[in-house]
Amino acid sequence: MSQTPLAAALLEPATVAIVGASDDPRKTTGRPQRFLAQAGYRGTAWFVNPRRDTVQGEKAYPSLSALPGVPDHVYVMTGADAAVDAVAEAARLGVPVVTVLSSGFAEEGAEGLAREDRLRAAAAQGPTRVVGPSSLGVVNPRNGVMLTGNAAFGEPDTPRGGIFVASQSGSVIGALVSRARGRGIGFAGLVSTGGEADLSLGEICTATLDDPEITSYALFLESLRHSGHLAEFAAAAHRAGKPVAVYKLGRSEEAAALTVSHTGALAGEDTEADAFFRACGFARVSTFEGLAEGPALLERIPAGSGPRTPRVGVVTTTGGGAAIMVDQLALRGVSVRAPSHELVDRMAAAGASVPHSLISDLGLAGARHDVVTAALRELQDSGEYDLIVFVIGSSARLNPELAVQALADRGGHAVPVVGFALPDAPDAAALLAASGVPAFRTPETCADAVAAAFARRTATIDPERIGACPSDEPVLIDEQASAEVLTAVGVPVLPSVALKIASLDDVDLPFGFPVVVKALSDQLAHKTDVGGVVLNVGDADGVREAARRIVADVAHRAGVTVDRVLVQPMAEPGVGEVLVGFRRSHDVGPVVVLSTGGVQAELYDDVAVRLAPVDRETALEMIDEVRGLLVLKGHRGAPAGDVTALADAVVAMSDLAHELDVVEAEANPVLVRRSGAVALDALVRQVTDRSVTA
Template identity: 85%
Template sequence: MAPNPTPSQADRAPGVAALSGPLLHPASVAIVGASDDPKKTTGRPQRFLAAAGYEGTAWFVNPRRGTVQGVKAYPSLSALPAVPDHVYVMTGADAAVDTVAEAARLGVPVVTVLSSGFAEEGAEGKAREDRLRAAAAQGPTRVVGPSSLGVVNPRNGVMLTGNAAFGEPDTPTGGIFVASQSGSVIGAMVSRARGRGIGFAGLVSTGGEADLSLGEICSATLDDPEITSYALFLESLRHAGDLADFAAAAHRAGKPVAVYKLGRSDEAAALTVSHTGALAGEDSEAEAFFRACGFVRVATFEGLCEAPALLERIPSDGPARPRVGVVTTTGGGAAIMVDQLALRGLSVRGPSRELVERMAAAGAPVPHSLIADLGLAGAKHDVVSAALRELQDSGEFDLVLFVIGSSARLNPELAVQALAERGGHAVPVVGFALPEAPDAANLLASSGVPAFRTPESCADAIAAAFSRRSATIDPKRIAGLPDGTPRLLDEQVSAELLAGVGVPALPSVALKTASIDDEVTLPFGYPVVVKALSDQLAHKTDVGGVVLGVADADALRAAVRKIAVDVAERAGITVDRVLVQPMADKGVGEVLVGYRRSPDVGPVVVLSTGGVQAELYDDSAIRLAPVDRATAQEMIDEVTGLAVLKGHRGTPAGDVPALADAVVALSHLAVEHPSIVEAEANPVLVRTEGVVALDALVRRIDDEKSGRA
């Protein structure tokens, strides 16, 4: 795939693009706190720079020594012969702040800080971090870190790191740029890539991101033509706005991004008053954010290292249901691979009878089955070459996966060499060797054929690559919560607000409990439902605040009295009003449509099966808001429990287009009502014609200055 034009500096955060040179290509570096002991963490960078053949100028600062490791040491940055492009600080925290201030006065462009003792250490550390930022702001200096294990560019020998993994010689070079919020990961990535044909154009440990964020660092490198893809290791989504800026620019540059993020467990679900808050937990929001960014999220750490090569071969917006063909010399290995693909929702397609006949005629006979099994006798260069040629040329597959047996380790010049020669075809091929075969992996990767060490990482990368979509992220929408304390609106006000944006609600009337013995006239007939109406009650059913099937006026009065007593006893809340609505028909199904403003990624919209059991099932779809009609339909298709809306065994189908309209309407709260931090219509009754919200909940922060919401 030909890359799109690289974005200009104007497309990115002001001044960030100018950092690429001093960050990864500094002509001069300085190590502050350099040790005379090459075995210490503070002594390693000097040793690493020399071993890697760094050709720039390297200075070493240690005010207590005249030399370090046999090289002249300087007492301070100000004593250096010239201003360095990049400074690595390996001192205590307070000394690091002083060094950053000195660097700013001198005009040093980039300072990377290894030192810890900042925001992670409570109030005192946060105050120290504030001083660090203020020190950098005295000049043009931008800071990587603190708690950064460094910056590495193996292409030119820049080894500003104390990570012991870089003590091995010949860090592999290639096109992957790694940015990690965990310092140890940059070394782990390099060690896993060694001898497998996977190489790096740069690795940065972002540390505490007190100044430069991970997104800004990546944006600074986008103009580097030798960087072809990105691998991000994330512990959190701090500075998501900068990540969104990078995502939009990376998409324009045609440079794919793979992400591994911690926190897939449900224990980080947001503590909010609605079901939506529980459904849109931290990890679900991250998933929606990555989708909008056009990032590929891998589920295995191994996949983070291996997936970028495949992403460079498969464009975004590829087929959602790819036709994967499997050819093999080991039936057992292929079966393992088929299982792993199926677990990720991918189906293997067997060659057609016509293709089997053409393969036989070409000297690569296989049985007509789900996989093209060449057998042990087929582990020959000419046989494998003919099989791959016919499979790739057939038009029957979007990707061909070759599962290689023992020959991968013992005789890579046979099947592996044939596979390596097929990397340039429009239909990509990938390889998985059943035995441990680093030489085979190295041969394949260096030939442009993605190679995988485990069946799990192989299936993970294939599924992730075909799930990638073009970036739709709008960085302007990535904002934290507005100032103020959210307040709950009562159901009547909530329903009116949602109806105003296009989510229809049942007719209703509010009655005062104090006058319930007076004559009651309803604008609709019985039976009705009676609900407690209060801006202090988020969940009425839990405290006896709802009575269904009220048949007449006497039953209505009795229901009101019961609700007032039950809610007072169970929740300690005085109910002075109730909401009365006509009982709704059963419809075709019930759904939840929710909205919330995430403090990390901004507004999201949630769709799930509805009712009080919405949180019990891991069956929801989440996207960044607002969404369009096509995305809303995609969300409906994604929720397994909503398949009933399409009609099942003779039952009527629901009005799915009307539901999609309601999802779109609710999502536009992000544009029309930015002060709303949470909204939910649950359940929304889907009928054969139209939809209607049976209950509504809204939390809003009022604009105190204007008095508006």
């Protein structure tokens, strides 16, 4: 099966040992022994309990050192301090893998963090790698490895298949197995990664990629800790052609802690996670069941192979069920396409008559093998669709040999077909799964998986850039210095002149009036809020007056002493204003952010985020993604903006990824004109102050 030494010890151990094994099979610490026997584990299992001679009728040993040999995999189910001792003993013996159920580590504050350091130090005494702590275990249904206390594995015959599950939540591995039972969905392995004090989720998955029986991955994430390892896995999974579905908690969380820019508010933790998953080539599902049911569809639609706006057809024997499906697809941005009149005529000639409608409704009388076969053949061969969704009525439960069997027979076509049965029909789902046809329990899950499959792009992740964030505290630099940083990477910025407040007798500008006068200070992130900006200044006297007003207002509202002002020419109105931002995330590395511009940028959930740097194609894709930027396309006959110039500005901003001292940058607004685009304001935070004096 597996080929790497780590994967072999993790999933195919010839010998296992359970430390803290209980004599009571009903206890969590007694379950693994019972589960191993029930699953028919073919290796040798040893049990360690220093207080008993036997556990559940098997010999108990006082310690790992007392075992007849060195086990390949040890599962520790003791208290936290005893677990550290057990790991140290395992390391001295040369045990390859130890999985630790015990809690009481990083989640318990300073004392727990210190204990976790001791755990890592204990493992480092030998070749031992640690899964956990707080791991509910490792399961391989293919060979009976059941090193888990999860009660869901108490049921016999854990379903076998090609999905490898890695979860940061222990209960999820059992929950997915219970939901998959009887539906033809099976697993090649399940690992609860727990606290990831040593082995990370990404490392574990990477180690298993050479296993030919693993065909896809399902990841349940609570956070993006160790994202560098996850990025390495993503790149390797892409090379191996193995799709990855991911479910991550946190969609409903407030944005990450705000920084001084609007960009910090817009690029919240979950938005950055989306950008990360996109670059990884992962399919992010938003329904829990989609994590189990989605991989079958991902195996049929390779990353980046499908169109961004897929042509989806719906065929059904129940109009109401099809309407639900159309609704759910539309909510996720997937539009259903009606068959052409020519296709409807061909279907009728083949014996599968449907009305001219958005859906191909065969009706109750159409729930026959020959009718469904004819309908699917014409739809799949038509060249009008990228995917067919079949919504099956009551026959799915009572007579699966009719419509369901016909659907199963068409599963090998180049145009994939998926099935959703309106009634609960596990036998039909199992039949479809056995035929390679993805089947879904709910319309929400089906629509979720379809949207995620077609949104998945080819992996572009660069693991070297993940987590490249300076450790020093960044500082805000003033607008003039910020503009120099942006200009250096190619972001067009309005010309400007810095004037000292003490030397305003001679106002000599290299550009004409009117102008804008701004407070110039590295203590002011948002000047408008504190009276730091005066617009439409018409002459030199106006500049002096504006400067005096700015000094007084900023001192009063912000308590900041301003000794310089920045003067820029007033920009002619453009087609639209845009925010282009950059920030360096501790979790996912550098990202570029695009949104509608101005002071209201963060009021609307209308933002596109990508890992930086990006190319022009990606920048244009981001522009299309922000609904508020439709105005740039010439809405209702209005002049169109120079979208290409904006895309070039996005690409230039994203090149700050190469400037490792820049932590955050923003051009807001960028004025998009009919020809060209220019930043009207600049803000940069960096670890080395580049500020210059006038």
